[in-house]
Amino acid sequence: MTTRKSWQIIHDELRGRIIDGIWQPGDLIPAEEQLAVEFQCARATVNRSLRALADSGLLDRRRRVGSRVATEPSRYATLKIDIIRLEVEQRGAKYRHVLTERAQVLAPERVQYRMNLNDGTELLYICNLHMADERPIIYEERWLNPVVLPGIFDVNFSAISVNEWLVRNVMFTRGDISFCAANLTEREAQLFAAEVGDAAFVIERMTWQGEQCITSVRLLHEPGFSMRAELI
Amino acid sequence: MTTRKSWQIIHDELRGRIIDGIWQPGDLIPAEEQLAVEFQCARATVNRSLRALADSGLLDRRRRVGSRVATEPSRYATLKIDIIRLEVEQRGAKYRHVLTERAQVLAPERVQYRMNLNDGTELLYICNLHMADERPIIYEERWLNPVVLPGIFDVNFSAISVNEWLVRNVMFTRGDISFCAANLTEREAQLFAAEVGDAAFVIERMTWQGEQCITSVRLLHEPGFSMRAELI
């Protein structure tokens, strides 16, 4: 009885009961008050445990009704999106990026639509090749909205990567991300020293500040790349 | 002053200060005690707000030190992995799946290794084609470990999809998921009525019960498929 991080202990114990099938999906589990008696602790402590279990999708909780084991535990995968440089350096490789393109242009209609730009705002268009130990691993194609990024045209993106600059300089209020696959075009294949048509993993990301889109980016990964995450 | 879900309100207020740049990345924010004074509430309430901010990656908290705005806010994407049937039906389409293969076999060495099977356990190998309104959308290739799935050989997987059966019948203790892209083989292209070599989005998932792998699955999505998620 040295330390008693009760809420964690209770959490693990209850989780065990669910995993071991002592409490089956759909079952109503005892009320907080009863569990508090069982575990000799305050209801608040049980509450915290149950809240954690509900957060991880194992319980469905409703006032006046109680907590029941989720019948269809929708499973969540949480992906940590790192700055590419950090990811590379964590693998012990040397990071470098090359600015391959930079222009002040009107975005293609498709991009304008997605970024919710109805006026004819000229965006900063930037392409970067990210490399680990001189091997190209990601080709980044990005549109930046100068309206929400004052001074963006003056930044030297050879010294710092766009993503890193953004992460350090602007906070976004929301964002979305999507994953898909694409066949490499001739030009892209050259960048990766791969074959035309090779399947590449693509991440498209948009970040917003209120109603205004800050940036839209397409990350084309080298063929063979695979992104891992834990299921919770 | 009707309702005062204080911790949420405080959470949002503090989040605003970070997003608006009032507190910059790296800044030490006031201690819980001080914030409690400012917001006229108990320290526990502030604590809950700060904990939520830390959970979402906006704050780094350390005892004796305080809470500072994360300098390199690694961003998290939470993906909800739905049962395919539900996903299809939610889009208003008719779901159907076809069992294309079923065998009791030794898994390929690569799969055995990943599933941590050192003995010569024969697995249940099952392939399924998932369809929305009769259009094939996902080709599922799966290995199931009968050791942790007693009775698995008796289940009729034409009636219920494997994933759905698993979700309803076994709890896993941990799992991992990875995303990549693959070129369609000739056989796969036929299934999707697509071209050989078309890039397809692939999800590979493994779930574990303790040290034993329950199942390993590869979900090959139709070319053009894109998976969306919110950034938090």
Next chain:
DNA sequence: ATTATAATTATGTATAGACATATGAAATGG
């Protein structure tokens, strides 16, 4: 029978106070 109202109840949240724990900084000793 149907609808409106009140009572009941499990969870949700807030609070003050206490102790636990990690850790930076200061004091101490070699």
Next chain:
DNA sequence: CCATTTCATATGTCTATACATAATTATAAT
């Protein structure tokens, strides 16, 4: 000067109590 110990402090957690809120159930009114 460096290593060790002590101390101070912000966060982490627990408790008992109280009230809020949602949702079911019982009751009353139409």
